[in-house]
Each structure stands twice: as structure tokens, then as C-alpha cells.
Amino acid sequence: MESTRDKILKALRKLPSINPSDFDALVYASMDKNMGLTRAIIKQGIISEQDLLILLVKELRIPSIDLNKYRLDPNLRDIVPEKFARQYGIVPLSSFAETLTVAVSDPLNVYILDDLRSLTGKTIEMVLASYSQILNIQNQYYASVAQTIAQVTENMPDVELSIIDEQFQQMNIDSDSGDHAPIIRMVNLIIKEAIRQRASDIHMEPSAEGMRVRYRIDGILQDILTVPVESQNSVIVRIKIMARVDITSFQMPQDGRFKMRMPTGEIDFRLSLLPTTFAQKVVMRILDKSNLSVGLNKLGFSKRSMTILEETVHKPFGMVLVTGPTGSGKSTTLYSIINKLNTSERNIITIEDPVEYLIDGLTQIEVKQDIGFNFAMGLKSVLRQSPDIVMVGEIRDNETADIAIKASLTGQLVLSTLHTNDAAGALTRLVDMGLEPFLVASSLLLVCAQRLCRRICPYCKAPVIVPEKALEKIKYKIKPDTIFYEGKGCNRCRNTGYLGRMGITEILVIDDHVRELLLRGASSAEIARYAQEKQGMKLLFDDCLDKMCQGETTLTEVYRISSSDDE
Numbered sequence: 296m297e298s299t300r301d302k303i304l305k306a307l308r309k310l311p312s313i314n315p316s317d318f319d320a321l322v323y324a325s326m327d328k329n330m331g332l333t334r335a336i337i338k339q340g341i342i343s344e345q346d347l348l349i350l351l352v353k354e355l356r357i358p359s360i361d362l363n364k365y366r367l368d369p370n371l372r373d374i375v376p377e378k379f380a381r382q383y384g385i386v387p388l389s390s391f392a393e394t395l396t397v398a399v400s401d402p403l404n405v406y407i408l409d410d411l412r413s414l415t416g417k418t419i420e421m422v423l424a425s426y427s428q429i430l431n432i433q434n435q436y437y438a439s440v441a442q443t444i445a446q447v448t449e450n451m452p453d454v455e456l457s458i459i460d461e462q463f464q465q466m467n468i469d470s471d472s473g474d475h476a477p478i479i480r481m482v483n484l485i486i487k488e489a490i491r492q493r494a495s496d497i498h499m500e501p502s503a504e505g506m507r508v509r510y511r512i513d514g515i516l517q518d519i520l521t522v523p524v525e526s527q528n529s530v531i532v533r534i535k536i537m538a539r540v541d542i543t544s545f546q547m548p549q550d551g552r553f554k555m556r557m558p559t560g561e562i563d564f565r566l567s568l569l570p571t572t573f574a575q576k577v578v579m580r581i582l583d584k585s586n587l588s589v590g591l592n593k594l595g596f597s598k599r600s601m602t603i604l605e606e607t608v609h610k611p612f613g614m615v616l617v618t619g620p621t622g623s624g625k626s627t628t629l630y631s632i633i634n635k636l637n638t639s640e641r642n643i644i645t646i647e648d649p650v651e652y653l654i655d656g657l658t659q660i661e662v663k664q665d666i667g668f669n670f671a672m673g674l675k676s677v678l679r680q681s682p683d684i685v686m687v688g689e690i691r692d693n694e695t696a697d698i699a700i701k702a703s704l705t706g707q708l709v710l711s712t713l714h715t716n717d718a719a720g721a722l723t724r725l726v727d728m729g730l731e732p733f734l735v736a737s738s739l740l741l742v743c744a745q746r747l748c749r750r751i752c753p754y755c756k757a758p759v760i761v762p763e764k765a766l767e768k769i770k771y772k773i774k775p776d777t778i779f780y781e782g783k784g785c786n787r788c789r790n791t792g793y794l795g796r797m798g799i800t801e802i803l804v805i806d807d808h809v810r811e812l813l814l815r816g817a818s819s820a821e822i823a824r825y826a827q828e829k830q831g832m833k834l835l836f837d838d839c840l841d842k843m844c845q846g847e848t849t850l851t852e853v854y855r856i857s858s859s860d861d862e
Contacts, residue, residue, distance in 0.1 A: 306354050344425045344543075351402060351423055359423040360398055362386065362432045363542055369436075374415055377437040383407050386424070386432050394418045400426035428543045434529040435478065478529045481522065482537075486564075486579075488519070490557060493795070495581055499534075501527045501574035513749045513796050514622065517789065531568070531575055538566045546570055550649070560585055563653060582652050586627065587634045594624070594631060595750075595797025597838065599831075603802050604743060608632050608710075613740035614703040616690075618715040624747045624798055625712040626651050629686055632710065633657065636684060644680060646673040647688035662688075670695040678702050687711040693729040700730060703738040717835065718744040718803035719819040719826065726813070736810035744801040748839055748848050748856045752788035756780050761850055769853075772837070773844055780846045797847065799856060801835045 352359050371387035374395065380386060384400045385407065395417040399407060402421060411419045485508060489497045494510035499522070506527035509516045522530055535542040538551030549568040554561055563582040568575040591601045607615060615632075617625045630652050637643060637656045648662040648670070658680070660673055670687060671694040677685055678698075689712050690696045703709040715721045721742045725735045759781045766773075782792025803809070803826050812822050826832035833841070839853045 306350055344427060348423060348425055355402055355423075357402060357421055357423050360388075362398060362424050362428050367432070367436055372437060375411075377433070379410075379414065380433060380437070383410070384426055384429055385411075386429050386436065388422070390417070394420055396420045396422065398422050398424040398429060400424060400429050425543055427545055431528055431532050431542060434526070435532065478526070478533050481526075482530060482533045485519075486555070487557075489579075489581060490559075490562065490583075492789070497577075497579040497581070499527075499530070499577040499579075501531075501571060501576065503573060506530065506574075512789070513791070513793050514747060515749075515791070517791075527574055531577060534566065534577055534579070535568070538564075540566070540568070545575060549575075552649075554653075563651075565649065565651065580651075584652055584654065587630045587652060587654075591628075591631060591798075594628065595748075595842070596800055597833075597841070599833075600743070600800045600802050600838075603741065603804060604632070605635075607741045607804075608636065608708065610708065610740060612703055612706050612708055614700060614709045614711070614738045615740055616711055616713050616721050616742045617745055618713045618718065618721050618742060619745040620714065620716075622747070623745050624796075625745060626688075628743070628745060628798065629710050629712065630654070633684070633686060641683040642681060643684045643686070644677045644682045645686040645688070646670060646677055647686075671698055674698045674702070678707070682707055684708045684710065689713070690725075696725055696728050696730055697734075700725075700734050700738040704734070709738075715744070717819070717823065718742040718801045718832070719823040720744075721803075722805075722809075722813055722822060723819045732814050732816070736805070736813045739805045741805060742803045744803075744835060746799040746835055746839070746856045747796045748799050748842070748852045749793035750795045750797055750847055751780055751849060752782035752785065752792055752794035754787045754794070755783040755785040755792065756846075757783050765850060769840060772840055777844050778846065779843070779850060781849050781851075792849075793852075797842065799835055799839045799842070801833065801838065803832055804830055806830070 348359055351357070365388065367386065368389060371390060374390060375385070375387040375397070383404065383406075386398045388396045388398055390396075395411065395415050397411065397419065399421050400423070401407075402423060408419050408421070411417075485497065485499075489510050492510055492512055494512050495514075496511040498507075498509040498511065498516065500507045500509070501524075503524065504521070505524045506522040508519045508522060510519055511517075532542050535549075535551070538553045540549050540551040547570065549566075551566040551568075552564060553566070554563050561584070563584070565580040565582060567578045567580075569578075570576075591604065592598075596604070604615075607613075617628050619625050633643060633645070634654065637654065639656075642658070643656070644658040644660065646660045646662060648664070650659045650661045653659065660677065662669055662673055670689070670691060674685070674687060674695060675698060685699075685702060685707050687695065687699050687709065690699060699709050699711055713721050713724060715724050719742075721744075722735060722739065726732050757780065758778050761779045782788060782794070784790035784792050788794045803822070808825060808829070809822060812825060823832070823834070827834070835856070836853070839848065839856055842848050843850055843853050
């Protein structure tokens with residue numbers, strides 16, 4: 296009579312992705328390494344974990360279970376010890392009378408039932424679950440993980456946070472008890488501390504020694520703590536649960552978002568998970584909507600830049616571009632503008648990849664490249680919705696640029712971003728993308744190039760003497776009696792000498808002469824020279840230098856943010 300194992304092997308051999316000779320070698324290898332056949336098959340990539348689970352259910356007629364939806368009984372840890380559960384890849388589910396039900400990932404291991412009967416003295420019933428799911432649940436279920444995290448959080452205060460879910464309204468993420476509590480406590484503390492320290496991102500990077508947690512504060516990554524290696528999977532799973540993403544997926548990149556209610560208000564978090572050698576790397580972007588209502592002056596814009604920008608964005612149609620590299624604050628600037636224009640009289644639609652800030656009163660659309668819904672397709676649909684203002688997250692290709700420019704010529708104010716080093720370069724970049732110069736000249740109202748530089752910490756700010764050699768390239772641009780400042784470092788700024796950031800801008804107004812230069816094919820350098828001489832445009836370098844002379848930033852930041860080649 297054909298055994299269960301032989302039935303499964305026969306079914307697997309029929310799969311088109313399996314080479315029979317390689318498969319036989321794999322079977323013997325798995326026996327030698329004591330790994331188990333199912334784990335060996337998955338590890339070799341012969342079949343996906345989910346497809347193997349479906350095949351086992353079909354051939355063995357054993358039901359499967361989603362462990363993420365099952366609440367485990369903590370009392371069963373005494374019946375099935377952690378060492379035994381990890382050795383055989385099982386999780387105890389329930390014990391009723393003389394029957395113990397367990398979830399297994401490798402039903403072909405004939406020793407599981409016999410050893411469990413000997414250990415517990417009960418009749419054993421099996422249900423199937425994937426190995427990765429069982430491993431994650433084990434990390435949360437057994438005490439060793441909880442104790443490890445408990446040691447890390449031993450002297451830390453309790454933190455009460457609540458996560459807001461659009462579908463389930465609000466749920467308290469501190470409501471779990473028992474062994475889950477230290478994991479939840481750790482994640483809550485990491486998030487709360489990041490907000491307290493004004494971090495823009497939380498980076499969690501797994502390694503062989505443990506998970507390194509870093510905050511990006513004022514644009515610079517800083518080490519915060521290390522989560523023990525035994526606990527890193529549990530922390531990742533907890534964050535996935537908060538963002539409602541698939542906690543059983545580990546081999547593919549994942550994206551999610553969640554919203555939390557803090558004492559200061561609601562804060563959005565954007566989650567990105569990337570598979571690495573050890574586990575998934577987690578990056579959480581912190582999106583605090585309160586930053587959007589502070590005004591351009593609080594963002595560091597000079598009075599001239601702020602006046603020009605505010606006058607331009609109140610025009611009924613045309614295009615405004617904000618340019619700069621990733622992380623230069625382009626989105627924050629655009630959202631701050633839109634937040635000011637957001638009134639009941641205006642129909643404002645944004646199309647983004649992804650949507651960063653969720654704002655009441657706006658229609659916000661997220662592109663989905665995997666189904667072909669890109670910026671160009673989204674923008675075509677948006678224009679049929681009778682918008683007054685359209686924000687396009689980024690102009691990436693000729694088609695998007697062409698539609699955006701034509702939209703700005705037919706009655707809409709279009710706001711967007713572009714990756715260029717300076718303001719004048721945006722005009723020639725659009726022409727290089729294949730757009731007609733007359734369309735670019737007719738549609739553009741203003742280009743704002745932007746960077747972010749760190750502010751000197753006001754609590755440890757002190758005058759310093761700058762060596763003459765460091766001033767050689769800029770001394771003709773500064774007054775002889777200029778006083779230079781630096782932060783000495785204190786507890787408030789984590790001894791960095793900086794606290795907060797501000798915008799450095801270069802604003803090019805598209806007037807008739809700039810349009811004429813563009814139409815006759817002038818270079819970006821010619822356009823920039825005219826803007827400096829006739830419009831009074833300050834280059835990024837000069838704007839940063841002004842802020843240094845005003846005692847707001849340091850000479851080090853001037854050279855870090857902009858190059859003297861921009862002079």
C-alpha cells in the first residue's frame with residue numbers, strides 16, 4: 296500500500312518545475328541534514344510555501360489554519376515545551392479531554408505524532424500551517440522571547456498609544472497581555488521616542504547580532520538601540536500587524552501605512568519592508584501633518600522667497616515646479632502650499648506615489664504601477680474631474696510632463712516636483728524630455744530649487760573662530776565683522792550641535808525675458824545669470840550663506856548642502 300510520504304513525493308514529482316533527478320538528491324539531502332522534506336523543498340525554491348500547503352491539504356485531507364487569526368492558550372506551553380515545539384516546527388492549539396490539537400508544517404515527519412503522544416499522553420490531532428507562520432507565532436508565544444525583550448525594556452516607562460484603522464476605526468494597541476506585552480511595549484517606546492526626538496524616519500536593520508534601530512534626525516542617521524536577535528522577528532511581526540500587511544510574507548518587499556493617535560494629535564506612518572540576508576529591514580517614515588500648517592516662514596524660507604511663492608500660487612492657472620534631490624523637503628513644501636489653498640471653493644486633486652500625508656478636503660490618488668495605473672493615466676482621469684488645482688507627485692517621463700503642461704494651459708494650477716540640481720536646470724530638463732520649448736515657456740510660472748540644512752541648536756549656540764583658509768572662497772561674499780556660530784553639543788540636541796532643519800531655496804520667476812531665452816535655446820547657465828542680475832535671484836549657495844551670516848547655521852552646513860561651484 297502506498298504510504299502518505301510516497302503519495303506526496305509522487306505528486307511533487309509531477310510538478311513541471313521539478314527535475315526528477317534533482318528531486319531525489321534533495322530528498323536524501325534533507326534526510327541527512329535532519330531538516331525535513333517540506334522545509335528543504337521550500338528552501339530550494341522548488342515550490343512556494345503557499346502552493347505546497349495547498350498540495351498537502353489536497354493529498355492528505357488534513358485541514359489548514361491561519362494562525363494569525365487564532366488566539367493561542369498560554370497554558371499549553373507547559374504541555375508542549377518550547378524546545379520540543381521548535382525542534383518539530385509545531386504550535387499547540389488546544390487541549391480538550393484526551394485530545395491535543397497542534398499545527399504542524401511538516402506532516403511527513405513520522406516522529407512528530409509518536410513523540411508528542413509519549414510526551415503528553417494524549418491523542419494527537421494535526422492541522423497544517425506554513426513553516427514561516429509557525430516560526431513567527433512561536434517567537435511571540437514562548438517565554439524566552441518575552442523575557443529577552445522584558446530585559447531590554449526593564450527600566451522603561453509604559454507608553455499608551457492607539458492605532459487608528461480606517462476600517463476598524465480605533466483599536467488600542469496596548470490591549471494585548473501576557474507574553475505579547477513586552478514586544479508591544481518595545482515597539483511603542485521606539486515609536487514614541489522617535490517622535491519625541493523629532494525623527495523623520497525609523498530604520499530597523501536585522502543582523503546576526505541583533506536588530507539595530509536608528510533614527511534619522513535632521514537628515515542624519517543616529518544609533519538608538521539594538522533589539523536582541525531572538526526578538527527581531529517578533530518586533531517585525533508586531534509592526535506588520537499595526538500596518539495590516541501580510542505577516543506570513545518574508546521574501547518579497549512590502550509596503551503599508553498606519554495612523555496613530557498621540558497626545559499631540561494624529562500622526563501617519565508609512566512602512567516599507569525589504570527582505571535581507573537575516574530578516575526584513577523595516578523603515579518607517581513619520582509624517583506629522585502639524586508640520587504642514589506652520590507656514591513657509593517657519594520652514595526657513597526667506598521673506599523674498601516666501602512673498603514670490605505665495606503670489607504665484609494664487610494665480611488661476613500655470614505650473615509651479617519644486618526641484619531638488621530626494622529628501623530635500625519638496626513634498627513638505629508642496630503640501631504646505633496646498634494646505635493654505637485648501638478651501639471649500641476649490642477642487643484640489645493630488646496624484647502621488649505613494650500618498651504621503653492624508654489631508655481632509657483633498658481628493659488624493661495613489662498610482663499603482665503593477666496594474667499600469669501610472670502618473671500619466673491618473674492625470675488624464677483627474678483632468679476630467681474639473682479640478683482647480685492639481686498636484687502631481689513627480690514628473691518622471693515625457694507623457695506625464697506633456698499632460699501636466701497642457702493642463703496648466705487650459706485653466707488649472709499644476710504643482711509638481713522634478714529632480715534637478717538648480718532652478719534654471721528644470722527648464723532645460725523639460726526640453727530634454729522632448730517637450731516643445733514654447734509649451735514650457737508658456738506654462739511655467741516659477742521654479743523653486745530646494746535643499747534642507749540643519750539649524751544650530753539654540754541651547755548650546757556659541758561664537759567660534761573660523762580659520763582663514765576655510766573662508767578663502769567666500770570672504771568676498773561676507774562682511775568682515777561677521778560672527779560665526781556653532782553648537783557645542785548638549786542633551787537637547789543629542790550632542791550634535793544642531794536642532795531642526797530649514798529650507799534653502801533658489802527661486803526663478805519665469806518672466807518674458809526668461810521665456811525668450813528658452814525659445815532661442817539658451818543654456819541653463821545663461822538663464823541663471825540673467826535671473827541673478829535682473830531678478831535678484833539668490834543661488835542655493837548664497838541663500839545658505841545668508842543664513843550662516845544670520846547665525847542660523849554653520850559654515851560646515853554651507854559646504855555640506857551646497858557647493859561653492861554654484862557661485
